[in-house]
Amino acid sequence: MPVSHDHHERTIVAPAIIAGVGVHTGRRVRLAVRPAPAGSGIVFVRTDVNDRDNRIPVSGEAVVDARLNTMIANAADVRLSTIEHLMSAFAALGVSNAVVEVDGPELPILDGSALEFVRLLDRAGFRPQSTPQTYIEILEPVHVVEGDKHAALMPCDRYEMRMEIDFASAAIGNQVIDFVVDEATFRSDIMAARTFGFAHEVEALRQAGLARGGSLENAVVIDGDDILNPGGLRMEREFVRHKALDAIGDLYVLGAPLLGRYEGYKAGHALNNKLVRQLLATPSAWREVTRVPELAQAG
Template sequence: MAPSAFQHTVQGPAVFAGVGVHTGAHTRVTVRAAAPDTGIVFIRTDVTDRDNRLRPTGEAVCRTQLGTVIENAAGVTLSTIEHLMAALVMLGVDNAQVEIDGPEMPIMDGSSLPFVQVLDRAGRRAQSAPRRYIEILERVEVRDGDKRASLAPADSFETAFEIAFDSAAIGRQRVDLKMDEAAFRKELANCRTFGFLHEVEALRAIGLARGGSMDNAVVIEGDRILNPEGLRRPDEFVRHKTLDAIGDLFVLGGPVIGRFEGVLAGHGMNNALVRALLARPNAWRWRSLVLDVAEAV
Protein backbone atom coordinates (compact mmCIF):
# COMPACT_ATOMS: atom_id res chain seq x y z
CA MET A 1 0.00 0.00 0.00
CA ALA A 2 1.55 3.28 -1.13
CA PRO A 3 1.94 6.00 1.49
CA SER A 4 -0.51 8.87 1.17
CA ALA A 5 0.68 12.22 -0.17
CA PHE A 6 -2.08 14.17 1.60
CA GLN A 7 -3.20 14.58 5.19
CA HIS A 8 -6.32 12.87 6.55
CA THR A 9 -8.68 13.30 9.47
CA VAL A 10 -11.65 11.25 10.68
CA GLN A 11 -14.88 11.48 8.68
CA GLY A 12 -17.13 11.37 11.73
CA PRO A 13 -16.69 11.07 15.50
CA ALA A 14 -15.17 7.85 16.82
CA VAL A 15 -16.54 7.15 20.30
CA PHE A 16 -15.43 4.48 22.77
CA ALA A 17 -15.04 3.93 26.49
CA GLY A 18 -13.21 1.65 28.88
CA VAL A 19 -10.97 1.28 31.91
CA GLY A 20 -7.43 2.59 32.29
CA VAL A 21 -4.99 -0.25 32.92
CA HIS A 22 -3.05 1.65 35.59
CA THR A 23 -5.53 4.07 37.18
CA GLY A 24 -8.54 1.78 36.96
CA ALA A 25 -10.54 4.89 35.99
CA HIS A 26 -13.41 4.47 33.51
CA THR A 27 -13.16 7.04 30.73
CA ARG A 28 -15.09 7.97 27.61
CA VAL A 29 -13.23 9.10 24.50
CA THR A 30 -14.38 10.90 21.36
CA VAL A 31 -12.03 11.30 18.40
CA ARG A 32 -13.19 14.24 16.27
CA ALA A 33 -12.08 15.73 12.96
CA ALA A 34 -9.47 18.50 13.02
CA ALA A 35 -8.23 21.00 10.44
CA PRO A 36 -5.14 20.36 8.30
CA ASP A 37 -1.80 20.83 10.09
CA THR A 38 -3.47 20.54 13.51
CA GLY A 39 -1.81 17.23 14.35
CA ILE A 40 -3.12 15.16 17.26
CA VAL A 41 -4.48 17.14 20.22
CA PHE A 42 -5.78 15.53 23.41
CA ILE A 43 -8.35 17.43 25.49
CA ARG A 44 -9.06 16.46 29.11
CA THR A 45 -12.73 17.47 29.27
CA ASP A 46 -12.83 16.74 33.02
CA VAL A 47 -10.28 19.53 33.64
CA THR A 48 -11.95 22.96 33.69
CA ASP A 49 -9.77 25.14 35.93
CA ARG A 50 -6.67 25.35 33.68
CA ASP A 51 -5.39 24.53 30.21
CA ASN A 52 -6.72 21.07 29.38
CA ARG A 53 -5.13 20.61 25.94
CA LEU A 54 -2.16 18.30 25.54
CA ARG A 55 -0.01 17.85 22.45
CA PRO A 56 1.93 14.59 22.20
CA THR A 57 5.49 15.75 21.54
CA GLY A 58 8.84 14.31 22.52
CA GLU A 59 9.28 16.97 25.18
CA ALA A 60 5.74 16.47 26.54
CA VAL A 61 6.49 12.88 27.59
CA CYS A 62 6.99 13.07 31.36
CA ARG A 63 6.89 9.42 32.47
CA THR A 64 7.53 6.12 30.72
CA GLN A 65 7.04 3.46 33.40
CA LEU A 66 4.89 0.76 31.77
CA GLY A 67 3.31 3.31 29.44
CA THR A 68 3.76 6.73 27.88
CA VAL A 69 2.47 9.72 29.87
CA ILE A 70 2.33 13.27 28.48
CA GLU A 71 1.99 16.54 30.40
CA ASN A 72 1.25 20.12 29.42
CA ALA A 73 2.64 23.34 30.90
CA ALA A 74 -0.31 23.57 33.30
CA GLY A 75 0.60 20.21 34.85
CA VAL A 76 -2.29 18.28 33.28
CA THR A 77 -1.31 14.71 32.37
CA LEU A 78 -2.67 11.90 30.22
CA SER A 79 -1.46 8.31 30.49
CA THR A 80 -1.14 5.31 28.16
CA ILE A 81 -1.53 7.08 24.82
CA GLU A 82 0.69 4.74 22.79
CA HIS A 83 -1.85 2.18 21.54
CA LEU A 84 -4.19 4.84 20.12
CA MET A 85 -1.21 6.78 18.73
CA ALA A 86 -0.03 3.65 16.88
CA ALA A 87 -3.48 3.15 15.37
CA LEU A 88 -3.75 6.81 14.32
CA VAL A 89 -0.38 6.99 12.58
CA MET A 90 -0.63 3.61 10.84
CA LEU A 91 -4.19 4.26 9.63
CA GLY A 92 -3.01 7.61 8.28
CA VAL A 93 -4.95 9.93 10.61
CA ASP A 94 -2.80 13.05 10.77
CA ASN A 95 -5.22 15.46 12.40
CA ALA A 96 -7.63 14.70 15.22
CA GLN A 97 -9.04 16.17 18.41
CA VAL A 98 -9.20 13.45 21.07
CA GLU A 99 -11.55 14.34 23.92
CA ILE A 100 -11.27 12.26 27.11
CA ASP A 101 -12.99 12.72 30.47
CA GLY A 102 -10.29 11.23 32.67
CA PRO A 103 -6.55 10.81 33.31
CA GLU A 104 -5.80 7.72 31.23
CA MET A 105 -6.68 6.31 27.83
CA PRO A 106 -8.79 3.13 28.07
CA ILE A 107 -6.70 -0.01 27.66
CA MET A 108 -9.56 -1.80 25.81
CA ASP A 109 -8.27 -5.36 25.13
CA GLY A 110 -4.60 -4.38 25.54
CA SER A 111 -3.92 -3.97 21.82
CA SER A 112 -4.57 -1.40 19.10
CA LEU A 113 -7.29 -3.46 17.41
CA PRO A 114 -10.29 -1.84 19.17
CA PHE A 115 -8.96 1.60 18.18
CA VAL A 116 -8.54 0.44 14.58
CA GLN A 117 -12.12 -0.81 14.58
CA VAL A 118 -13.65 2.43 15.91
CA LEU A 119 -11.56 4.50 13.51
CA ASP A 120 -12.71 2.28 10.64
CA ARG A 121 -16.34 2.88 11.63
CA ALA A 122 -15.78 6.64 11.79
CA GLY A 123 -14.08 6.65 8.38
CA ARG A 124 -11.33 8.91 7.11
CA ARG A 125 -11.43 12.06 5.00
CA ALA A 126 -8.64 13.35 2.78
CA GLN A 127 -7.53 16.95 3.27
CA SER A 128 -5.88 19.38 0.90
CA ALA A 129 -2.60 19.84 2.80
CA PRO A 130 0.36 17.59 1.98
CA ARG A 131 1.33 15.01 4.58
CA ARG A 132 4.72 15.68 6.16
CA TYR A 133 6.95 12.70 6.88
CA ILE A 134 9.97 12.49 9.17
CA GLU A 135 12.73 11.25 6.85
CA ILE A 136 15.76 9.84 8.66
CA LEU A 137 19.03 11.01 7.04
CA GLU A 138 21.63 9.76 9.53
CA ARG A 139 21.67 6.90 12.03
CA VAL A 140 20.78 7.91 15.60
CA GLU A 141 21.11 5.43 18.47
CA VAL A 142 20.62 5.44 22.23
CA ARG A 143 21.91 2.80 24.65
CA ASP A 144 21.45 1.86 28.28
CA GLY A 145 23.49 -1.20 29.15
CA ASP A 146 22.31 -4.00 26.86
CA LYS A 147 19.20 -2.04 25.84
CA ARG A 148 19.29 0.03 22.68
CA ALA A 149 17.07 1.75 20.15
CA SER A 150 17.95 3.35 16.82
CA LEU A 151 16.61 5.06 13.73
CA ALA A 152 18.45 4.77 10.42
CA PRO A 153 17.82 5.81 6.80
CA ALA A 154 15.54 3.56 4.71
CA ASP A 155 13.30 3.92 1.66
CA SER A 156 10.13 3.25 3.69
CA PHE A 157 9.10 2.61 7.30
CA GLU A 158 10.69 -0.53 8.71
CA THR A 159 10.57 -1.92 12.23
CA ALA A 160 12.71 -4.53 13.97
CA PHE A 161 12.51 -5.52 17.62
CA GLU A 162 14.15 -8.11 19.84
CA ILE A 163 13.23 -9.11 23.39
CA ALA A 164 14.54 -11.71 25.85
CA PHE A 165 12.93 -12.93 29.08
CA ASP A 166 13.89 -15.75 31.44
CA SER A 167 10.35 -17.10 31.32
CA ALA A 168 9.98 -20.00 28.89
CA ALA A 169 6.59 -18.54 27.97
CA ILE A 170 8.47 -15.74 26.16
CA GLY A 171 12.17 -16.56 25.78
CA ARG A 172 13.96 -14.67 23.02
CA GLN A 173 11.83 -13.28 20.20
CA ARG A 174 12.59 -11.10 17.19
CA VAL A 175 10.46 -9.58 14.46
CA ASP A 176 11.53 -7.57 11.40
CA LEU A 177 8.82 -6.00 9.26
CA LYS A 178 8.29 -3.49 6.49
CA MET A 179 5.48 -1.47 8.01
CA ASP A 180 2.53 0.19 6.32
CA GLU A 181 -1.19 0.23 7.07
CA ALA A 182 -1.84 -3.24 5.66
CA ALA A 183 1.11 -4.74 7.53
CA PHE A 184 0.07 -3.05 10.78
CA ARG A 185 -3.44 -4.44 10.50
CA LYS A 186 -2.20 -7.94 9.69
CA GLU A 187 0.94 -8.24 11.82
CA LEU A 188 0.66 -6.01 14.89
CA ALA A 189 -2.72 -4.41 15.62
CA ASN A 190 -4.21 -7.27 17.67
CA CYS A 191 -1.10 -8.00 19.78
CA ARG A 192 -1.74 -7.34 23.48
CA THR A 193 0.28 -5.89 26.30
CA PHE A 194 1.64 -8.37 28.84
CA GLY A 195 2.84 -8.62 32.42
CA PHE A 196 3.94 -11.03 35.14
CA LEU A 197 1.60 -12.03 37.94
CA HIS A 198 4.25 -11.56 40.64
CA GLU A 199 4.67 -7.91 39.62
CA VAL A 200 1.00 -6.97 39.95
CA GLU A 201 0.89 -6.40 43.71
CA ALA A 202 4.08 -4.33 43.65
CA LEU A 203 2.69 -2.24 40.79
CA ARG A 204 -0.62 -1.70 42.56
CA ALA A 205 1.23 -0.55 45.66
CA ILE A 206 2.66 2.36 43.65
CA GLY A 207 -0.63 3.16 41.95
CA LEU A 208 -0.23 1.18 38.75
CA ALA A 209 -2.02 -1.83 37.19
CA ARG A 210 -5.26 -1.08 39.10
CA GLY A 211 -7.33 -1.78 36.01
CA GLY A 212 -5.23 -4.64 34.67
CA SER A 213 -6.78 -8.08 34.14
CA MET A 214 -6.71 -11.01 31.75
CA ASP A 215 -9.37 -9.13 29.76
CA ASN A 216 -6.78 -6.53 28.74
CA ALA A 217 -3.35 -8.15 29.09
CA VAL A 218 -1.49 -11.42 28.64
CA VAL A 219 -0.62 -12.55 32.18
CA ILE A 220 2.39 -14.79 32.81
CA GLU A 221 3.18 -16.81 35.93
CA GLY A 222 6.59 -18.45 35.83
CA ASP A 223 6.68 -20.28 32.50
CA ARG A 224 2.89 -20.38 32.00
CA ILE A 225 0.40 -18.19 30.18
CA LEU A 226 -2.58 -17.80 32.52
CA ASN A 227 -5.08 -16.49 29.96
CA PRO A 228 -7.50 -19.33 29.14
CA GLU A 229 -7.58 -18.35 25.47
CA GLY A 230 -3.78 -18.41 25.20
CA LEU A 231 -1.83 -16.23 22.78
CA ARG A 232 -3.07 -14.66 19.58
CA ARG A 233 0.35 -15.31 18.01
CA PRO A 234 3.35 -17.33 19.22
CA ASP A 235 5.45 -14.15 19.27
CA GLU A 236 2.69 -11.79 20.44
CA PHE A 237 5.04 -10.30 23.04
CA VAL A 238 7.65 -8.88 20.67
CA ARG A 239 4.97 -7.77 18.24
CA HIS A 240 3.29 -5.76 21.00
CA LYS A 241 6.61 -4.12 21.86
CA THR A 242 6.87 -3.11 18.20
CA LEU A 243 3.34 -1.68 18.33
CA ASP A 244 4.31 0.34 21.42
CA ALA A 245 7.37 1.72 19.66
CA ILE A 246 5.31 2.85 16.65
CA GLY A 247 2.97 4.76 18.97
CA ASP A 248 5.89 6.25 20.89
CA LEU A 249 7.55 7.45 17.66
CA PHE A 250 4.41 9.32 16.55
CA VAL A 251 5.15 12.02 19.14
CA LEU A 252 7.64 13.21 16.50
CA GLY A 253 4.62 14.75 14.76
CA GLY A 254 4.50 12.68 11.60
CA PRO A 255 5.01 9.21 10.15
CA VAL A 256 8.61 8.03 9.77
CA ILE A 257 10.49 7.17 6.61
CA GLY A 258 13.33 5.17 8.09
CA ARG A 259 14.21 1.98 9.96
CA PHE A 260 13.54 1.62 13.69
CA GLU A 261 15.36 -1.06 15.65
CA GLY A 262 14.81 -1.85 19.32
CA VAL A 263 16.68 -4.38 21.43
CA LEU A 264 15.33 -5.04 24.95
CA ALA A 265 13.90 -1.51 24.76
CA GLY A 266 10.73 -0.02 26.21
CA HIS A 267 8.90 3.28 26.42
CA GLY A 268 11.83 5.01 28.15
CA MET A 269 14.31 4.05 25.43
CA ASN A 270 11.81 4.95 22.72
CA ASN A 271 11.42 8.45 24.12
CA ALA A 272 15.17 8.80 24.64
CA LEU A 273 15.56 7.99 20.93
CA VAL A 274 12.93 10.59 19.97
CA ARG A 275 14.73 13.23 22.00
CA ALA A 276 18.12 12.23 20.59
CA LEU A 277 16.78 12.58 17.04
CA LEU A 278 15.23 15.97 17.75
CA ALA A 279 18.56 17.12 19.22
CA ARG A 280 20.28 16.34 15.90
CA PRO A 281 18.49 18.44 13.26
CA ASN A 282 20.93 17.30 10.57
CA ALA A 283 19.90 13.67 11.11
CA TRP A 284 16.38 14.14 9.73
CA ARG A 285 14.18 16.39 7.62
CA TRP A 286 10.53 16.99 6.88
CA ARG A 287 9.57 15.45 3.54
CA SER A 288 6.44 15.86 1.45
CA LEU A 289 5.52 13.28 -1.18
CA VAL A 290 3.50 15.96 -3.00
CA LEU A 291 6.70 17.88 -3.62
CA ASP A 292 8.38 14.65 -4.78
CA VAL A 293 5.68 14.21 -7.42
CA ALA A 294 5.92 17.85 -8.50
CA GLU A 295 9.69 17.59 -8.87
CA ALA A 296 9.33 14.39 -10.91
CA VAL A 297 6.92 16.15 -13.29
Protein backbone atom coordinates in the same frame (compact mmCIF):
# COMPACT_ATOMS: atom_id res chain seq x y z
CA MET B 1 -7.42 11.28 -9.89
CA PRO B 2 -8.30 10.06 -6.38
CA VAL B 3 -6.12 11.37 -3.59
CA SER B 4 -4.19 8.57 -1.94
CA HIS B 5 -3.59 8.94 1.79
CA ASP B 6 0.04 8.12 1.07
CA HIS B 7 0.81 11.74 0.39
CA HIS B 8 -1.87 13.92 1.90
CA GLU B 9 -2.73 14.57 5.52
CA ARG B 10 -5.79 12.70 6.77
CA THR B 11 -8.37 13.18 9.44
CA ILE B 12 -11.53 11.25 10.27
CA VAL B 13 -14.96 11.90 8.77
CA ALA B 14 -17.13 11.85 11.89
CA PRO B 15 -16.67 11.69 15.65
CA ALA B 16 -16.48 8.24 17.25
CA ILE B 17 -16.83 7.36 20.92
CA ILE B 18 -15.63 4.44 23.04
CA ALA B 19 -15.52 3.80 26.79
CA GLY B 20 -13.51 1.50 28.99
CA VAL B 21 -11.37 1.16 32.08
CA GLY B 22 -7.96 2.78 32.61
CA VAL B 23 -5.34 0.11 33.33
CA HIS B 24 -3.62 2.00 36.16
CA THR B 25 -6.45 3.91 37.85
CA GLY B 26 -9.11 1.27 37.25
CA ARG B 27 -11.46 4.20 36.52
CA ARG B 28 -13.99 4.10 33.71
CA VAL B 29 -13.17 6.66 31.03
CA ARG B 30 -14.95 7.85 27.94
CA LEU B 31 -12.99 8.78 24.84
CA ALA B 32 -14.18 10.67 21.76
CA VAL B 33 -12.10 11.07 18.60
CA ARG B 34 -13.08 14.06 16.48
CA PRO B 35 -11.99 15.39 13.07
CA ALA B 36 -9.41 18.22 13.09
CA PRO B 37 -8.16 20.73 10.52
CA ALA B 38 -5.05 20.07 8.43
CA GLY B 39 -1.81 21.01 10.13
CA SER B 40 -3.20 20.73 13.66
CA GLY B 41 -1.71 17.33 14.50
CA ILE B 42 -3.00 15.07 17.27
CA VAL B 43 -4.33 16.97 20.28
CA PHE B 44 -5.63 15.34 23.45
CA VAL B 45 -8.16 17.22 25.60
CA ARG B 46 -8.88 16.34 29.24
CA THR B 47 -12.59 17.24 29.35
CA ASP B 48 -12.70 16.59 33.13
CA VAL B 49 -10.24 19.49 33.73
CA ASN B 50 -11.83 22.93 33.55
CA ASP B 51 -9.77 25.15 35.86
CA ARG B 52 -6.80 25.53 33.45
CA ASP B 53 -5.66 24.76 29.92
CA ASN B 54 -6.83 21.21 29.26
CA ARG B 55 -5.44 20.77 25.73
CA ILE B 56 -2.30 18.64 25.36
CA PRO B 57 -0.85 18.73 21.84
CA VAL B 58 1.30 15.68 21.15
CA SER B 59 5.03 16.23 20.60
CA GLY B 60 8.31 14.57 21.53
CA GLU B 61 8.74 17.17 24.27
CA ALA B 62 5.24 16.63 25.66
CA VAL B 63 6.19 13.14 26.90
CA VAL B 64 6.93 13.51 30.61
CA ASP B 65 6.99 9.97 31.91
CA ALA B 66 7.56 6.78 30.01
CA ARG B 67 8.29 4.20 32.68
CA LEU B 68 5.16 2.05 32.40
CA ASN B 69 3.39 3.78 29.55
CA THR B 70 3.65 6.96 27.54
CA MET B 71 2.40 9.96 29.51
CA ILE B 72 2.11 13.46 28.07
CA ALA B 73 1.58 16.82 29.76
CA ASN B 74 1.08 20.46 28.80
CA ALA B 75 2.56 23.66 30.27
CA ALA B 76 -0.24 23.79 32.86
CA ASP B 77 0.87 20.30 33.99
CA VAL B 78 -2.35 18.64 32.86
CA ARG B 79 -1.35 15.00 32.29
CA LEU B 80 -2.67 12.06 30.34
CA SER B 81 -1.26 8.56 30.27
CA THR B 82 -1.32 5.39 28.16
CA ILE B 83 -1.67 7.13 24.79
CA GLU B 84 0.62 4.70 22.93
CA HIS B 85 -1.93 2.18 21.58
CA LEU B 86 -4.19 4.86 20.09
CA MET B 87 -1.13 6.72 18.76
CA SER B 88 -0.01 3.48 17.12
CA ALA B 89 -3.39 3.14 15.38
CA PHE B 90 -3.23 6.79 14.22
CA ALA B 91 0.27 6.23 12.81
CA ALA B 92 -0.56 3.02 10.96
CA LEU B 93 -3.86 4.30 9.56
CA GLY B 94 -2.33 7.57 8.43
CA VAL B 95 -4.36 9.86 10.69
CA SER B 96 -2.41 13.14 10.82
CA ASN B 97 -4.97 15.34 12.54
CA ALA B 98 -7.49 14.55 15.27
CA VAL B 99 -8.80 15.83 18.58
CA VAL B 100 -9.12 13.16 21.26
CA GLU B 101 -11.33 14.07 24.23
CA VAL B 102 -10.88 12.00 27.39
CA ASP B 103 -12.75 12.51 30.67
CA GLY B 104 -10.02 11.10 32.92
CA PRO B 105 -6.26 10.84 33.50
CA GLU B 106 -5.61 7.91 31.18
CA LEU B 107 -6.94 6.33 28.01
CA PRO B 108 -9.02 3.15 28.34
CA ILE B 109 -6.88 0.03 28.02
CA LEU B 110 -9.71 -1.88 26.23
CA ASP B 111 -8.29 -5.32 25.31
CA GLY B 112 -4.65 -4.24 25.76
CA SER B 113 -3.99 -3.99 22.02
CA ALA B 114 -4.77 -1.45 19.28
CA LEU B 115 -7.59 -3.55 17.82
CA GLU B 116 -10.49 -1.61 19.36
CA PHE B 117 -8.90 1.73 18.45
CA VAL B 118 -8.55 0.61 14.82
CA ARG B 119 -12.23 -0.44 14.82
CA LEU B 120 -13.16 2.93 16.33
CA LEU B 121 -11.27 4.80 13.60
CA ASP B 122 -12.72 2.56 10.88
CA ARG B 123 -16.21 3.47 12.16
CA ALA B 124 -15.30 7.15 12.04
CA GLY B 125 -14.07 6.86 8.44
CA PHE B 126 -11.10 8.66 6.87
CA ARG B 127 -10.94 11.86 4.86
CA PRO B 128 -7.94 13.13 2.89
CA GLN B 129 -7.05 16.79 3.45
CA SER B 130 -5.57 19.24 0.99
CA THR B 131 -2.23 19.63 2.80
CA PRO B 132 0.54 17.35 1.52
CA GLN B 133 1.80 14.88 4.13
CA THR B 134 5.18 15.67 5.67
CA TYR B 135 7.53 12.79 6.48
CA ILE B 136 10.47 12.70 8.85
CA GLU B 137 13.33 11.38 6.76
CA ILE B 138 16.23 9.90 8.71
CA LEU B 139 19.52 11.10 7.20
CA GLU B 140 22.06 9.59 9.59
CA PRO B 141 21.89 6.96 12.34
CA VAL B 142 20.81 7.95 15.85
CA HIS B 143 21.35 5.48 18.72
CA VAL B 144 20.44 5.34 22.40
CA VAL B 145 21.61 2.74 24.91
CA GLU B 146 20.50 1.93 28.46
CA GLY B 147 22.26 -1.03 30.04
CA ASP B 148 21.74 -3.97 27.67
CA LYS B 149 18.82 -2.24 25.91
CA HIS B 150 19.27 -0.21 22.77
CA ALA B 151 17.26 1.50 20.05
CA ALA B 152 18.24 3.22 16.82
CA LEU B 153 16.85 5.03 13.80
CA MET B 154 18.66 4.61 10.48
CA PRO B 155 18.23 5.91 6.94
CA CYS B 156 15.83 3.87 4.80
CA ASP B 157 13.63 4.74 1.82
CA ARG B 158 10.53 3.46 3.63
CA TYR B 159 9.40 2.93 7.25
CA GLU B 160 10.80 -0.36 8.54
CA MET B 161 11.00 -1.79 12.02
CA ARG B 162 12.96 -4.57 13.69
CA MET B 163 12.17 -5.38 17.31
CA GLU B 164 13.86 -8.03 19.42
CA ILE B 165 13.04 -9.06 22.98
CA ASP B 166 14.69 -11.56 25.28
CA PHE B 167 13.08 -12.89 28.45
CA ALA B 168 14.18 -15.71 30.76
CA SER B 169 10.58 -17.00 30.87
CA ALA B 170 10.09 -19.96 28.50
CA ALA B 171 6.67 -18.47 27.69
CA ILE B 172 8.47 -15.64 25.85
CA GLY B 173 12.17 -16.37 25.29
CA ASN B 174 13.90 -14.59 22.41
CA GLN B 175 11.55 -13.14 19.77
CA VAL B 176 12.25 -11.00 16.71
CA ILE B 177 9.95 -9.30 14.23
CA ASP B 178 11.15 -7.37 11.17
CA PHE B 179 8.58 -5.72 8.92
CA VAL B 180 7.55 -2.73 6.82
CA VAL B 181 5.35 -0.40 8.87
CA ASP B 182 2.29 0.10 6.68
CA GLU B 183 -1.44 -0.13 7.16
CA ALA B 184 -1.87 -3.63 5.71
CA THR B 185 0.90 -5.17 7.82
CA PHE B 186 -0.31 -3.37 10.95
CA ARG B 187 -3.83 -4.74 10.46
CA SER B 188 -2.70 -8.30 9.77
CA ASP B 189 0.32 -8.72 12.06
CA ILE B 190 0.47 -6.06 14.77
CA MET B 191 -2.76 -4.41 15.91
CA ALA B 192 -4.26 -7.34 17.85
CA ALA B 193 -1.11 -8.09 19.91
CA ARG B 194 -1.82 -7.44 23.59
CA THR B 195 0.26 -5.86 26.28
CA PHE B 196 1.83 -8.31 28.71
CA GLY B 197 3.21 -8.51 32.20
CA PHE B 198 4.41 -10.88 34.88
CA ALA B 199 2.15 -11.88 37.74
CA HIS B 200 4.69 -10.77 40.38
CA GLU B 201 5.10 -7.37 38.68
CA VAL B 202 1.35 -6.86 38.48
CA GLU B 203 1.13 -7.56 42.21
CA ALA B 204 3.94 -5.09 42.96
CA LEU B 205 2.25 -2.43 40.80
CA ARG B 206 -1.02 -2.96 42.66
CA GLN B 207 0.79 -2.50 45.98
CA ALA B 208 2.03 0.82 44.57
CA GLY B 209 -1.52 1.81 43.66
CA LEU B 210 -1.07 1.08 39.95
CA ALA B 211 -2.46 -1.55 37.55
CA ARG B 212 -5.82 -1.40 39.36
CA GLY B 213 -7.64 -1.95 36.08
CA GLY B 214 -5.27 -4.63 34.81
CA SER B 215 -6.70 -8.09 34.28
CA LEU B 216 -6.61 -11.11 32.01
CA GLU B 217 -9.19 -9.24 29.91
CA ASN B 218 -6.61 -6.65 28.83
CA ALA B 219 -3.17 -8.21 29.17
CA VAL B 220 -1.29 -11.44 28.69
CA VAL B 221 -0.13 -12.38 32.20
CA ILE B 222 2.85 -14.68 32.68
CA ASP B 223 3.66 -16.57 35.86
CA GLY B 224 7.10 -18.17 35.64
CA ASP B 225 6.99 -20.13 32.38
CA ASP B 226 3.20 -20.24 32.16
CA ILE B 227 0.64 -18.02 30.47
CA LEU B 228 -2.30 -17.52 32.84
CA ASN B 229 -4.84 -16.43 30.19
CA PRO B 230 -7.37 -19.21 29.59
CA GLY B 231 -7.33 -18.63 25.82
CA GLY B 232 -3.54 -18.51 25.59
CA LEU B 233 -1.99 -16.30 22.91
CA ARG B 234 -3.76 -14.71 19.95
CA MET B 235 -0.83 -15.25 17.58
CA GLU B 236 2.70 -16.55 17.55
CA ARG B 237 5.30 -14.08 18.92
CA GLU B 238 2.48 -11.93 20.31
CA PHE B 239 4.90 -10.41 22.84
CA VAL B 240 7.37 -8.92 20.37
CA ARG B 241 4.53 -7.80 18.10
CA HIS B 242 3.11 -5.80 20.99
CA LYS B 243 6.49 -4.18 21.65
CA ALA B 244 6.52 -3.16 17.98
CA LEU B 245 2.97 -1.79 18.34
CA ASP B 246 4.15 0.30 21.30
CA ALA B 247 7.20 1.58 19.41
CA ILE B 248 5.06 2.71 16.44
CA GLY B 249 2.92 4.74 18.85
CA ASP B 250 5.91 6.05 20.80
CA LEU B 251 7.63 7.30 17.62
CA TYR B 252 4.46 8.95 16.28
CA VAL B 253 4.77 11.64 18.96
CA LEU B 254 7.18 13.14 16.38
CA GLY B 255 4.03 14.21 14.56
CA ALA B 256 4.75 12.70 11.15
CA PRO B 257 5.36 9.28 9.63
CA LEU B 258 8.97 8.14 9.37
CA LEU B 259 11.09 7.38 6.35
CA GLY B 260 13.65 5.34 8.21
CA ARG B 261 14.39 2.04 9.89
CA TYR B 262 13.86 1.57 13.61
CA GLU B 263 15.78 -1.18 15.39
CA GLY B 264 15.10 -1.95 19.03
CA TYR B 265 16.53 -4.53 21.42
CA LYS B 266 14.57 -4.87 24.68
CA ALA B 267 13.32 -1.35 23.98
CA GLY B 268 10.30 0.00 25.86
CA HIS B 269 8.55 3.36 26.18
CA ALA B 270 11.35 5.08 28.11
CA LEU B 271 14.05 4.13 25.61
CA ASN B 272 11.80 4.98 22.65
CA ASN B 273 11.22 8.46 24.06
CA LYS B 274 14.94 8.86 24.67
CA LEU B 275 15.44 8.01 20.99
CA VAL B 276 12.81 10.57 19.95
CA ARG B 277 14.54 13.26 22.04
CA GLN B 278 17.97 12.28 20.73
CA LEU B 279 16.67 12.60 17.16
CA LEU B 280 15.13 16.02 17.86
CA ALA B 281 18.43 17.12 19.46
CA THR B 282 20.40 16.07 16.35
CA PRO B 283 19.14 18.36 13.55
CA SER B 284 21.64 16.92 11.04
CA ALA B 285 20.12 13.44 11.45
CA TRP B 286 16.75 14.21 9.87
CA ARG B 287 14.72 16.54 7.70
CA GLU B 288 11.08 17.06 6.92
CA VAL B 289 10.16 16.09 3.38
CA THR B 290 6.95 16.17 1.43
CA ARG B 291 6.93 13.50 -1.18
CA VAL B 292 4.78 11.13 -3.14
CA PRO B 293 6.13 7.65 -2.44
CA GLU B 294 7.08 5.71 -5.55
CA LEU B 295 4.10 3.40 -5.42
CA ALA B 296 4.32 0.23 -7.47
CA GLN B 297 2.43 0.80 -10.70
CA ALA B 298 1.81 -2.88 -11.39
CA GLY B 299 -1.37 -4.61 -10.24
